[in-house]
Amino acid sequence: LPGSGTAAAQRTLNAAVPSAGTMFMQGFAVGSSRQISNLTGGRTTAFAAADQAFKRLDESTRSQYLLGYSSTNGDWNGAYRRITVKVNRKDAQVLYRHGYAARQEVKPLNRRDYLTYSRIASAANLPRAIDDLKMRVVKTTVESGPDGMRLSVDMRIGPGAVKFARQDGGYLAKVDALYFCADAKEQLVGENWQTLDFKLTEENYQKFMREGVGYTIYVPLKADAKYLKVILYDYGADLVGSAMVELKK
Structure with missing residues (x-):
């Protein structure tokens, strides 16, 4: 035409x-x-x-x-x-x-709990990364922890990637997260589920909207890990972000 x-x-x-x-x-x-x-x-x-x-x-x-x-x-x-x-x-x-x-x-069924599990489980089975919730793995390090070997993971959530609610003069948000490691045969060797609670002042909220936020988590390891997959889910915005990283020795 x-x-x-x-x-x-x-x-x-x-x-x-x-x-x-x-x-x-x-x-x-x-x-x-x-x-x-x-x-x-x-x-x-x-x-x-x-x-x-x-x-x-x-x-x-x-x-x-x-x-x-x-x-x-x-x-x-x-x-x-x-x-x-x-x-x-x-x-x-x-x-x-x-x-x-x-x-x-x-x-009655807790809609938030079920939807969170469903979203994270579906993302875990998806072979590609999801970038609806902007995030990235900055650095990974295998180190000795108080209970054995663990993987230290430096994360960064992108500017404005999380939906906040205004409450009592501040800004609140929750992000559910799963970090799991697999060996060369793709067998699970470590995992960490957690909820990230954000309670920000006006100043910190504006900084987050401009720069994002960084944090560090630890994944306990039962054996040598070759892969790391990270999944973040923001229930408030119904957005998922995921990243897959091949770990270097």
């Missing part, structure tokens, strides 16, 4: 094709749905034609059994208790609820 028609066609194409960020968030949503369905004995059908989805639903609901039992463990401490259901029919696929929280009263 010549002239302005070409530009119009390109704009139409750009609008029709989802961006990488949109596709990534769709992947998050599908991953969250699959986690819920797997834990509760269901199935998730995504990116499939409607007739295939309904056929799968019909096949999955033709043979159902209601099983119940009373636990002999009377300690209602809120701990997660796993359930396993086995059948003696060869090659049968059994869909069932995989566990429950030992509470006498059922409490």
